[in-house]
Amino acid sequence: xxxxxxxxxxxxxxxxxxxxxxxxxxxxxxxxxxxxxxxxxxxxxxxxxxxxxxxxxxxxxxxxxx
Amino acid sequence: xxxxxxxxxxxxxxxxxxxxxxxxxxxxxxxxxxxxxxxxxxxxxxxxxxxxxxxxxxxxxxxxxxxxxxxxxxxxxxxxxxxxxxxxxxxxxxxxxxxxxxxxxxxxxxxxxxxxxxxxxxxxxxxxxxxxxxxxxxxxxxxxxxxxxxxxxxxxxxxxxxxxxxxxxxxxxxxxxxxxxxxxxxxxxxxxxxxxxxxxxxxxxxxxxxxxxxxxxxxxxxxxxxxxxxxxxxxxxx
Numbered sequence: 001x002x003x004x005x006x007x008x009x010x011x012x013x014x015x016x017x018x019x020x021x022x023x024x025x026x027x028x029x030x031x032x033x034x035x036x037x038x039x040x041x042x043x044x045x046x047x048x049x050x051x052x053x054x055x056x057x058x059x060x061x062x063x064x065x066x
Numbered sequence: 067x068x069x070x071x072x073x074x075x076x077x078x079x080x081x082x083x084x085x086x087x088x089x090x091x092x093x094x095x096x097x098x099x100x101x102x103x104x105x106x107x108x109x110x111x112x113x114x115x116x117x118x119x120x121x122x123x124x125x126x127x128x129x130x131x132x133x134x135x136x137x138x139x140x141x142x143x144x145x146x147x148x149x150x151x152x153x154x155x156x157x158x159x160x161x162x163x164x165x166x167x168x169x170x171x172x173x174x175x176x177x178x179x180x181x182x183x184x185x186x187x188x189x190x191x192x193x194x195x196x197x198x199x200x201x202x203x204x205x206x207x208x209x210x211x212x213x214x215x216x217x218x219x220x221x222x223x224x225x226x227x228x229x230x231x232x233x234x235x236x237x238x239x240x241x242x243x244x245x246x247x248x249x250x251x252x253x254x255x256x257x258x259x260x261x262x263x264x265x266x267x268x269x270x271x272x273x274x275x276x277x278x279x280x281x282x283x284x285x286x287x288x289x290x291x292x293x294x295x296x297x298x299x300x301x302x303x304x
Contacts, residue, residue: 003097006162007086010101010155014108017154018259021147025267032273040283 067265074258077251084248092245101159103248106234107256108151112180113215115145115260119187120212123205133268135201136275138208139191140267144260146184152177164228172221173229176214183211197275 085103092099119141126134157167187204194200222231233240276282
């Protein structure tokens, strides 16, 4: 191997190790955020639906009493 | 976090251009000396990260600060990566310079021990089901293992080693300025990379550990798209 080949191999291995270091936490962050945001959206939708249900129930009761 | 990554990238690009293109060839080592632009910053980072872990570990054990525990466990994989880079690039530098990839020299062996210590910290943390207990155990190992750092640093003085002594100290440098400035840029870039990677890992760990807490949900709610976060008028639904 020539000197430049040793240099090139060193830099190539550095890139591989950096990607191995950076990629898993980056993907994990994306996954966790997506999961949590999906849960948050689901919970909000459920809360909104529950609120609407209670509102329509009270409207129905008001209508029935009048 | 992103800022430190971008700054590290810019500094690395400038440093590599200076080291690989502008710096002259070394009259003894030839072109292989250019490996030092990754080997030396990685070696310094491998030791400084372990010291950082020991300091954070001490703070975590004494004051029970949760973020310090997280920093200990998040810094370990980054330190292991830097140590692996140090060992691999050192081997690739050693072959054309010394005629061998590996020798059981005090500096090389103590650096290999450092890699095992990093792996030990990671394995110890992973072996606990209680994450906080695992982080405290990892902190204890970081505190014990930090004794290896001065051994690595002074190994070239204490023993007759194949590895040369320091070329650069805080007050003096034996390198020519044309070779030195890219190395200094690479030092700064490696520190910024560590900072960015540490914050990224800490963020992942915090979200994982604290996902049920209100502040995480609040922080994520801010990041939600406005179309989702905006309350829909009840008339539009009905």
